Amino acid sequence: MPLNYSKWDALELSDDSDIEGHPNVDHKSLVRWKQRDIHEKRAMRNQKIADLHAEIECNDVLLPRLRTITEEVHGAIDGPAQFSKIVEQLRTNPSPAAPKSDAPKPLTYDEMILSLMMQVFNDAKEKGVGKNDDRLREVLIANLKSHVAKLGEKQEELKKELAVEESEKNRKITSEQIHEGWDSKYVPPAPDPSPVKGTHPTHPTQTVSTIEVLNPKAVEQAQVANLAAATPAPAASASTAADDDDDEIPQMTPSLTLFSKIPVREYQRSFEFIQAHRDVYVSGASDALLVEAFTAQRRGESNYAKQCVHQSLLIQYCEKLGKDGVRLFFRRMMSGDPRAEGVFIKDVDDTYAHIVSRVKAAKDEEDEALANGPEQIQLVPENPGTTISFIVPDGPPPEELRLEGPGTEGLDIERVREALQMRWDVYNSFSDDLKAALKDQSLEAVNKCLGRMKVDDAEKIVGLLDNAGILSFAEGGIRDETGKAEDPEEE
Numbered sequence: 387m388p389l390n391y392s393k394w395d396a397l398e399l400s401d402d403s404d405i406e407g408h409p410n411v412d413h414k415s416l417v418r419w420k421q422r423d424i425h426e427k428r429a430m431r432n433q434k435i436a437d438l439h440a441e442i443e444c445n446d447v448l449l450p451r452l453r454t455i456t457e458e459v460h461g462a463i464d465g466p467a468q469f470s471k472i473v474e475q476l477r478t479n480p481s482p483a484a485p486k487s488d489a490p491k492p493l494t495y496d497e498m499i500l501s502l503m504m505q506v507f508n509d510a511k512e513k514g515v516g517k518n519d520d521r522l523r524e525v526l527i528a529n530l531k532s533h534v535a536k537l538g539e540k541q542e543e544l545k546k547e548l549a550v551e552e553s554e555k556n557r558k559i560t561s562e563q564i565h566e567g568w569d570s571k572y573v574p575p576a577p578d579p580s581p582v583k584g585t586h587p588t589h590p591t592q593t594v595s596t597i598e599v600l601n602p603k604a605v606e607q608a609q610v611a612n613l614a615a616a617t618p619a620p621a622a623s624a625s626t627a628a629d630d631d632d633d634e635i636p637q638m639t640p641s642l643t644l645f646s647k648i649p650v651r652e653y654q655r656s657f658e659f660i661q662a663h664r665d666v667y668v669s670g671a672s673d674a675l676l677v678e679a680f681t682a683q684r685r686g687e688s689n690y691a692k693q694c695v696h697q698s699l700l701i702q703y704c705e706k707l708g709k710d711g712v713r714l715f716f717r718r719m720m721s722g723d724p725r726a727e728g729v730f731i732k733d734v735d736d737t738y739a740h741i742v743s744r745v746k747a748a749k750d751e752e753d754e755a756l757a758n759g760p761e762q763i764q765l766v767p768e769n770p771g772t773t774i775s776f777i778v779p780d781g782p783p784p785e786e787l788r789l790e791g792p793g794t795e796g797l798d799i800e801r802v803r804e805a806l807q808m809r810w811d812v813y814n815s816f817s818d819d820l821k822a823a824l825k826d827q828s829l830e831a832v833n834k835c836l837g838r839m840k841v842d843d844a845e846k847i848v849g850l851l852d853n854a855g856i857l858s859f860a861e862g863g864i865r866d867e868t869g870k871a872e873d874p875e876e877e
């Protein structure tokens with residue numbers, strides 16, 4: 387059977403030794419130039435494919451929204467009023483959702499939609515159709531439908547262009563497409579944990595060697611004492627699971643969830659469950675049960691919370707009693723000796739009481755925080771005599787910029803132009819109400835704008851004001867006062 391070598395026709399080599407050039411030109415230089423040319427073209431094609439994917443994904447979001455807006459305006463009794471309502475909602479309550487981008491502050495989908503709708507309205511104005519014109523509804527709908535059609539056509543063109551670029555990319559075999567065909571990365575799954583070793587606490591099946599002692603009662607007392615000594619402190623157990631925010635919170639597994647549903651003091655069922663489900667007797671299981679107890683108590687499920695505490699301490703006792711702790715613990719609990727069980731039940735009650743107190747304290751803190759109002763960032767003068775003002779730019783720096791006056795001799799005019807341009811760009815990035823407050827030199831109005839923002843967003847705005855040189859103070863300095871305040875009044 388003849389071998390088919392045609393697949394190697396698509397192999398693209400960047401170090402082809404058959405490159406021919408001028409005899410006075412070094413052959414190695416030609417090879418390196420050929421390599422660089424191939425890699426540069428490949429990188430440009432990959433970047434173009436990535437850009438096309440990004441634009442298509444963005445249009446996939448914008449196109450359905452534009453169609454919905456068009457239908458809403460068309461179906462409304464008062465189309466222009468519905469159009470204005472949508473514009474106002476996009477301005478005052480925009481969504482932060484935005485396409486993936488490497489830009490520091492990419493445009494959101496709502497900003498794109500708002501810009502297009504303002505373009506639709508301006509097109510109507512250019513046609514001589516005013517707000518009170520009866521033709522406004524038809525013109526707005528026609529313009530919206532036109533943009534929907536254009537965006538749909540653009541989307542089809544982008545998909546065709548993407549198909550061409552990807553076809554061209556796949557036409558040649560490159561190093562990026564070489565995969566290891568015979569090197570297996572398969573890792574077999576870990577085997578299930580083996581069952582807990584030990585005999586049934588009430589029905590032993592093994593032959594056990596016993597040692598006869600002179601005082602068996604003393605041995606019984608010693609075992610009870612050892613069981614009590616292995617008791618973990620209730621406060622430390624609860625705080626470890628519920629209060630430690632630095633460690634990763636353990637998660638409940640399906641087996642642990644079933645284990646937590648076993649009622650209190652059902653030792654036989656608990657022992658059989660551990661024998662059948664080895665994964666509940668692992669590191670971190672007791673902490674996960676305590677966290678679940680804390681969460682259940684917050685939901686008001688007190689019975690279930692206590693069950694979780696009971697099962698958590700049950701596992702802790704077994705671990706504390708050593709290698710044969712499971713068998714020893716359950717044999718003592720089911721022996722009928724009230725002293726051994728009394729130690730354990732007291733620990734369960736104390737730990738559950740600690741969790742109840744922690745849940746109550748947490749709820750009291752939350753209620754107090756809600757009563758005092760949300761956190762805010764406010765601009766407050768550092769000293770009583772300090773005044774805060776705002777240097778608001780009138781526009782971008784002029785083309786012919788001159789530096790005059792004392793202190794300007796050593797300044798670089800281009801650096802000054804960049805600083806002025808940055809101040810103007812920062813100012814233009816603010817919302818209309820914040821720009822109006824800055825222009826009016828009203829500290830109260832600026833603080834109201836900051837108060838309506840989230841704390842993180844307000845901190846970014848203050849940082850921009852400071853870095854752009856818009857924020858000015860007479861002496862001392864300013865501080866960001868983060869505290870509890872009432873909801874700001876609407877202007």
